[in-house]
Amino acid sequence: GQNIDQPTEMTATEGAIVQINCTYQTSGFNGLFWYQQHAGEAPTFLSYNVLDGLEEKGRFSSFLSRSKGYSYLLLKELQMKDSASYLCAVRRNTGFQKLVFGTGTRLLVSP
Amino acid sequence: DSGVTQTPKHLITATGQRVTLRCSPRSGDLSVYWYQQSLDQGLQFLIQYYNGEERAKGNILERFSAQQFPDLHSELNLSSLELGDSALYFCASSETGTSMNTGELFFGEGSRLTVL
Numbered sequence: 001g002q003n004i005d006q007p008t009e010m011t012a013t014e015g016a017i018v019q020i021n022c023t024y025q026t027s028g029f030n031g032l033f034w035y036q037q038h039a040g041e042a043p044t045f046l047s048y049n050v051l052d053g054l055e056e057k058g059r060f061s062s063f064l065s066r067s068k069g070y071s072y073l074l075l076k077e078l079q080m081k082d083s084a085s086y087l088c089a090v091r092r093n094t095g096f097q098k099l100v101f102g103t104g105t106r107l108l109v110s111p
Numbered sequence: 112d113s114g115v116t117q118t119p120k121h122l123i124t125a126t127g128q129r130v131t132l133r134c135s136p137r138s139g140d141l142s143v144y145w146y147q148q149s150l151d152q153g154l155q156f157l158i159q160y161y162n163g164e165e166r167a168k169g170n171i172l173e174r175f176s177a178q179q180f181p182d183l184h185s186e187l188n189l190s191s192l193e194l195g196d197s198a199l200y201f202c203a204s205s206e207t208g209t210s211m212n213t214g215e216l217f218f219g220e221g222s223r224l225t226v227l
Contacts, residue, residue, distance in 0.1 A: 031214065033215070033216075040199070040221075040223075041220070041221075042113060042201065042218040042219060042220050042221060043154070043201070043216075043218050044113075044218070045215050045216070045217070048215065087153070087154065089154075091214060098144055098156050098159050098167050098169065099144075099156070099214075099216055100156060101146075101153050101154040101155075101156075102153060103152065103153035104153055
């Protein structure tokens with residue numbers, strides 16, 4: 001099976017930087033994804049890591065350490081519209097793969 | 112717009128009833144996935160189809176079934192509905208569903224089911 005852990009909720013201030021952590025336990029790891037989901041809306045893809053290191057994409061960056069089973073999503077220059085849930089998901093190398101999602105971290109950005 | 116279309120957007124029904132949710136994947140995507148998201152819960156994987164065949168099964172109840180048709184659209188059938196089945200049901204699609212590509216999932220807007 002797979003265990004994926006994320007903090008339930010985080011708060012931050014507009015303009016600040018926030019780091020959302022995700023730890024996972026799985027066999028046959030084949031990629032970690034971050035999705036953003038606004039309340040009642042569809043999840044949208046943010047980033048993908050399969051090798052160790054940092055992937056940067058504008059204000060968002062994602063880091064992966066496979067040996068530690070650890071990833072984080074870094075959001076810079078926070079904006080009010082960044083208030084959403086951030087979902088960490090893991091894919092296993094089992095041929096036809098599905099994504100298994102953590103319960104998500106609800107981020108509240110205040111003025 | 113992800114390119115994945117789900118209907119209906121909202122559905123209200125009574126316990127014991129049966130409903131069908133429909134999903135049209137992005138053009139060219141062969142894999143379709145169904146997820147359930149209850150209030151304050153994470154996305155729970157239900158089932159995956161690839162080019163018409165079932166490929167993976169998750170926490171899908173026996174009262175639920177799905178299929179993918181030759182034109183690649185998929186339907187999720189929920190029967191003998193219970194109050195606890197009230198949730199957002201998301202459909203997602205990807206190019207091949209194998210390890211040969213990034214495998215990013217594109218989600219539809221979801222079907223919100225309310226069972227009274």
